[in-house]
Amino acid sequence: MIDIQILDKPLSVDDCRAFIADPSCGGEVIFVGTVRNHTHGKKVIRLDFEAYTPMAISEMSKIAQNIASRNDIHRVAIYHREGRLEIGEIPVIIGVSAAHRVAAFEACQYAIDTLKETVPIWKKEIFEDGEVWVAAHP
Amino acid sequence: MTNSSFRVLVFGIAKDIMGGSKVNLDIELPSNVDLFKAHLLSVYPAFQDVTSLAVAINNEYSTGTDPIHEGDEVAIIPPVSGG
Numbered sequence: 001m002i003d004i005q006i007l008d009k010p011l012s013v014d015d016c017r018a019f020i021a022d023p024s025c026g027g028e029v030i031f032v033g034t035v036r037n038h039t040h041g042k043k044v045i046r047l048d049f050e051a052y053t054p055m056a057i058s059e060m061s062k063i064a065q066n067i068a069s070r071n072d073i074h075r076v077a078i079y080h081r082e083g084r085l086e087i088g089e090i091p092v093i094i095g096v097s098a099a100h101r102v103a104a105f106e107a108c109q110y111a112i113d114t115l116k117e118t119v120p121i122w123k124k125e126i127f128e129d130g131e132v133w134v135a136a137h138p
Numbered sequence: 139m140t141n142s143s144f145r146v147l148v149f150g151i152a153k154d155i156m157g158g159s160k161v162n163l164d165i166e167l168p169s170n171v172d173l174f175k176a177h178l179l180s181v182y183p184a185f186q187d188v189t190s191l192a193v194a195i196n197n198e199y200s201t202g203t204d205p206i207h208e209g210d211e212v213a214i215i216p217p218v219s220g221g
Contacts, residue, residue, distance in 0.1 A: 033221055050149060051220075052147065052194070052215070054197050055197040056220070058197050058198075080220060091220075092221045115220055115221045116218070116219075116221040117218070118199075119220045120149065120213070120215055120218055121218060121219070121220030122150035122151075122218060122220070123220065124150075133151040133216070133219070134219035135219045136150060136151040136189060137187060137188065138189050
C-alpha cells in the first residue's frame with residue numbers, strides 16, 4: 001500500500017506512521033528531510049520549493065511502486081512539501097514499513113536517493129544577498 | 139508540418155530565463171525532443187549555462203526523437219532539486 005502526497009502545509013511524521021504501521025511489520029524506517037541553515041559555508045535564510053505536481057506525483061509513485069514490490073516491504077509513504085520553508089522545517093518525509101528492518105532501511109535510502117534524481121521538484125536557496133536555484137549551474 | 143504557437147510549462151531557473159511559467163513557442167509540429175531543445179537553445183542561449191535540460195511530454199521524461207504532437211503537455215525540466 002502506497003501513500004503519495006504533495007502538500008503546501010507542514011508535513012506530519014505522525015501521519016506517516018499512521019499510514020505505514022501494521023501488525024505484520026517488525027520495523028519502520030522514516031526519513032525526515034530538514035531545511036539546513038547554511039550551504040557551502042553561506043547562511044541560508046529559507047528555501048522556496050516548486051513542484052510540477054502531476055509529474056512529481058507520477059515519479060514519486062514509480063519510486064513507491066518499485067519499493068512496494070520488494071519482498072518484505074509492506075507500506076510506503078512519500079510526502080513532499082511545496083512553497084516557502086523556514087530553517088528547520090520539513091520538505092520531505094519517506095516512510096517504509098517491513099517485516100524486517102534490513103529491507104526497510106534499504107528501501108528508504110533508495111527512495112530518497114532516487115527522489116533527488118528524478119522527481120520534478122526544485123528548491124531555491126534564499127540568502128541575505130540573493131537567491132539561487134540549487135544545482136542549476138555547474 | 140505547420141508552425142504553431144505551442145504553450146510549454148516552465149519551472150525553476152527556466153522560468154527566470156524564459157520570463158514566465160507558461161511560455162508560447164513558435165515551433166513546427168509535429169516535432170521531437172531534439173528539435174525542440176535545439177530551438178529552445180537558439181531562442182534562449184542562456185540555457186547553455188544550465189547544467190542540464192530535460193523535457194517531459196505528458197508527464198514522462200522524453201528524449202531524442204520522442205515525438206511532440208499538438209495537444210501534448212510539454213514541460214521544460216531544469217536540474218531537479220527536491221528532497
